[in-house]
Amino acid sequence: MEIALGALVGLGVFLLIRALIPSRPSAAVTVAQIDALRELGPHSAERRERAESVRELIGRKAAEFYASQGWQMRSLRADLAILDRGWEAFLTTKLGLAAVGFFLPPLFFVALWLVGFHLSALVPVWLALCCAALFFVLPDLEVRRDAKERRADFRRVVTAFLDLVSMNLSGGRGLPEAIMSAAEISNSWAVRRIRDALTAARLSGQTQWAALSALGDTLGVEELVDLGHAIALTADDGAKIRQSLASRAETMRRRELAEIEGKAGQQSQSMLVAQLLLCTGFLIYLIFPAIMQISGLR
Structure with a gap:
C-alpha cells in the first residue's frame, strides 16, 4: 500500500509539472x-x-x-x-x-x-x-x-530600435522611412511584433506612432506608449525628434543599468546572509561542546 501511495503521489506531481511546463515538440x-x-x-x-x-x-x-x-x-x-x-x-x-x-x-x-x-x-x-x-x-x-522576463527583453529591443531610428534620421531619411528601416534590420520576436504593427498601420492608413502606442498599450510596455506620444508631438521637426529619440534611448539604457546594478546588489546581499548563516552554524558547532562541558550536562 505504501508503494502504491507513493506512486500515486509521484504521478500527481509529474502531471502537475507537465501541465505547468509543456514541452515543445x-x-x-x-x-x-x-x-x-x-x-x-x-x-x-x-x-x-x-x-x-x-x-x-x-x-x-x-x-x-x-x-x-x-x-x-x-x-x-x-x-x-x-x-x-x-x-x-x-x-x-x-x-x-x-x-x-x-x-x-x-x-x-x-x-x-x-x-x-x-x-x-x-x-x-x-x-x-x-x-x-x-x-x-x-x-x-x-x-x-514569463511576461516580466519577456517585457524586459522587449524594452532592451526598444532601446536599440530608438538608436537605429535616430541613426537613420541622421543619415537623411524621413521619419516614416527611418522607423520602417529600423524595424526591418532584425528578425527577433520583438522586432517582428513592431514590424507587424507598422505594416498593419500602413495598410489601414494609421500613423506609425499611433501604431506604436497601440502596440505598447496591448503589450503593457509603457516605454513604447511614451515613444509613440513623443513622436506624435515632434513628428514635423526632424532635429527635435532625433534629439528626443537619442535622449530617450540614453535614459532607457541608464534605467536598465540601474536595474541590473540593483539586482546584483540584492544577489550580493543574499550571498552575504548565506555566508553569515554558515559562519554562525560553524561557531555553534565549535562552541557547543564547551557549553555542554561547562553546564555539567556531559
Whole structure:
C-alpha cells in the first residue's frame, strides 16, 4: 500500500509539472504525429477536431462569463499578449488545472482509507477546494513571471530600435522611412511584433506612432506608449525628434543599468546572509561542546 501511495503521489506531481511546463515538440516529432494521423484515417482527425472544439467551447464560455461579470483583467491580458497566448486557451488551462486539483485530494483520501487511515469526510472536501483554488491561480503566476522576463527583453529591443531610428534620421531619411528601416534590420520576436504593427498601420492608413502606442498599450510596455506620444508631438521637426529619440534611448539604457546594478546588489546581499548563516552554524558547532562541558550536562 505504501508503494502504491507513493506512486500515486509521484504521478500527481509529474502531471502537475507537465501541465505547468509543456514541452515543445521537435520537427521530427511533429512529422511523426502527422504521419500517424494519416495512417489512422479521417476518424482520428475528427476525434482530435472534436476535442479541440470542446476546449474552444469551454474557453469561449469562460471568456463570456468574465465579460458578463465585467472582469476585464487588462494586466493579465497584456501579459498573455506579450507571450503570444490566447485568452480563451488560457482560461481553458486554468479550469482544467482547477479540475485536476479538485479531484486529487479525494484520490489521496481513498488511498489513505485503503491503507487504514480513517479521516473525517470534511478533510478531503476542504483539501479539494483549497487545491482547486491553488491550481486555478498557478497559471497566473507562471504567466506573470514569463511576461516580466519577456517585457524586459522587449524594452532592451526598444532601446536599440530608438538608436537605429535616430541613426537613420541622421543619415537623411524621413521619419516614416527611418522607423520602417529600423524595424526591418532584425528578425527577433520583438522586432517582428513592431514590424507587424507598422505594416498593419500602413495598410489601414494609421500613423506609425499611433501604431506604436497601440502596440505598447496591448503589450503593457509603457516605454513604447511614451515613444509613440513623443513622436506624435515632434513628428514635423526632424532635429527635435532625433534629439528626443537619442535622449530617450540614453535614459532607457541608464534605467536598465540601474536595474541590473540593483539586482546584483540584492544577489550580493543574499550571498552575504548565506555566508553569515554558515559562519554562525560553524561557531555553534565549535562552541557547543564547551557549553555542554561547562553546564555539567556531559
